[in-house]
Amino acid sequence: MTTTAVRETYADSLARLAGAQKGSSGAPAYSRFINRRLGRYLAAAAYQLGMTPNQVTAVSALFTFAGIAVIAFVPTSIVVGIVVMLLLVIGYALDSADGQLARLRGGGSPAGEWLDHVIDATKIGVLHLAVFGNWLREPEGRHAVLGVPLVYAAIAAVAFFAIVLTDQLRRAEHIRTGIPTRGSRSTSTLYSLAVVPTDYGLMCLSFVLLAWPLGFTVVYIAFFAANTLYLALALPKWFRELRGLGELPDRSVAP
Secondary structure (H helix, E strand, C coil), X not given: CCCCCCCCCHHHHHHHHXXXXXXXXXXXXXXXXXXXXXXXXXXXXXXXXXXXXXXXXXXXXXXXXXXXXXXXXXXXXXXXXXXXXXXXXHHHHHHHHHHHHHHHCXXXXXXXXXXXXXXXXXXXXXXXXXXXXXXXXXXCCCHHHCCHHHHHHHHHHHHHHHHHHHHHHHHHHXXXXXXXXXXXXXXXXXHHHHCHHHCHHHHHHHHHHCCCHHHHHHHHHHHHHHHHHHHHHHHHHHHHHHHCCCCCCCCCCXX
């Protein structure tokens, strides 16, 4: 007598994902409470379609870079602002979905994590270059602040590298000692709300204001100021934390 395997339903996949969420350490409010939930729905759908995490990463990149291209090359209008916002929001939700799909399938891979981080690093820098191109094409009285997106691109690149490297060093310390580091603990809701100006997801939403040059410029510069302040405060804190960890294994090669 043969038995037929019961296919997991979409609801079952969602339920499994609800119990397999990663920690909330350092996550700002939109990313933590909205984007991860959107990603969960998309990850469950991708699982039902038999997609791999890398395929979801590729689709995420398509949406994100399509939105960035519209910012850079398409004349601004209300419709364009809405389209950009939707493309970036969907791309960001799929960026959350690939990792959740990996956990749903039993775990990710170093290559998948590498691909995800490379695409993230690219989009963070290119997004601000696209804003710079948009402002060059449609200055609308922004001549005095045209350089802000270029500085913002540098700030975003340093922040992304520092966050990723700090997380990797924390993981190495956790593996070495088995003791959770401070960065691996859950973040309070109050902290998530306090750092929401640094939230990439919130910036995605702000592009709906593209058709109102003054409004978007004010919001964009506010994001820039908040991210610059956050980085200035976070870098010394992370350095002090890592200085308090144990030494890494010696990887030098003997002569």
